[in-house]
Amino acid sequence: MIFSKKAGDNLYEIYYNGKLVTATDANEAGIFLKDNFWKTERQLEKTVKEIEKKAGSKIRKIVESDGLRGNKALTINEKKEIFNYAKQYFSENAEELIQFADEMSTNNTGYMALMDVLYINTDIMPGTLNTANSRLGWKAAIAHELEGHRFAALTDKTFFDPNISAYANDLLEEIQASVRASKNGKNLSKIDKEDLLQHALERYTNHNRFLEGTEYVSLTFEQIIEKLWTLKY
Numbered sequence: 001m002i003f004s005k006k007a008g009d010n011l012y013e014i015y016y017n018g019k020l021v022t023a024t025d026a027n028e029a030g031i032f033l034k035d036n037f038w039k040t041e042r043q044l045e046k047t048v049k050e051i052e053k054k055a056g057s058k059i060r061k062i063v064e065s066d067g068l069r070g071n072k073a074l075t076i077n078e079k080k081e082i083f084n085y086a087k088q089y090f091s092e093n094a095e096e097l098i099q100f101a102d103e104m105s106t107n108n109t110g111y112m113a114l115m116d117v118l119y120i121n122t123d124i125m126p127g128t129l130n131t132a133n134s135r136l137g138w139k140a141a142i143a144h145e146l147e148g149h150r151f152a153a154l155t156d157k158t159f160f161d162p163n164i165s166a167y168a169n170d171l172l173e174e175i176q177a178s179v180r181a182s183k184n185g186k187n188l189s190k191i192d193k194e195d196l197l198q199h200a201l202e203r204y205t206n207h208n209r210f211l212e213g214t215e216y217v218s219l220t221f222e223q224i225i226e227k228l229w230t231l232k233y
C-alpha cells in the first residue's frame with residue numbers, strides 16, 4: 001500500500017509497504033505515485049533507490065529545491081560585486097579560482113574542493129524567501145561556500161565521521177559550513193548571520209532522519225554544533 005504526506009517545506013514522505021521514501025518536491029512526489037502505483041515491489045525497489053540517491057545528493061547544494069533561489073542571469077555589475085566580495089577569502093589567484101557559470105549552465109553554485117574553485121551560478125541570488133535556504137543573501141551564500149566548505153577543506157576540517165553514512169556526514173558538513181560562516185564570515189550583516197544560523201537549523205530539521213542510528217540522534221541541535229568546527233576568531 002502507498003500513502004504520502006508533506007513532511008516539511010520542501011519534503012514529502014511516501015510510505016510504500018512499510019518503507020519510507022523521501023521526495024523533495026510535490027511534483028516529484030506526485031510523479032512517484034502516478035508512475036509507481038502499478039509496479040511490482042521489485043520494480044519499485046529500484047525507483048526507491050534512485051529517489052533516495054537524488055534526495056541525498058541535494059543535501060550538499062546551496063539550492064535544495066529547484067526554483068527557490070535566483071534564476072535570472074547575473075548582470076556584469078552583479079558579477080563584479082560578487083567577485084569583489086568573494087576574493088577577500090582568497091590570498092592569491094582569485095581570478096582563476098572564482099568562476100562564473102556561462103548562461104547555458106544548469107549546474108549549481110558550489111565549492112569544488114578538488115580544484116579549489118568557487119563556481120557561481122544564478123542561484124547565488126536569493127529566491128522566493130519562504131525558507132531559510134531561499135532567503136540566504138548572496139554574501140551569506142558565498143560565506144557558506146568559502147568560510148564554511150573551503151576553509152574546512154584547506155585545513156582538513158571538512159566534517160567526517162567514519163562511523164556514519166555519507167548522507168549523515170554531508171548533512172553535518174552543511175550545518176558546520178553555515179554555522180561557521182555565520183560566526184566567521186567576512187563583512188556580513190546581522191541579517192546574513194542570522195539567516196545562516198536559520199539555514200543550518202532548517203537543514204537539520206529537514207534532514208535529521210539521516211542521523212538515525214548514530215550517536216548524534218540523541219543530541220540537540222546546539223549539542224551537535226558543539227561537536228562541529230565552528231570556532232570564532
Ligand SMILES: [Zn+2]
Pocket residue numbers: 060061062144145149174177
Ligand atoms: Zn554547502
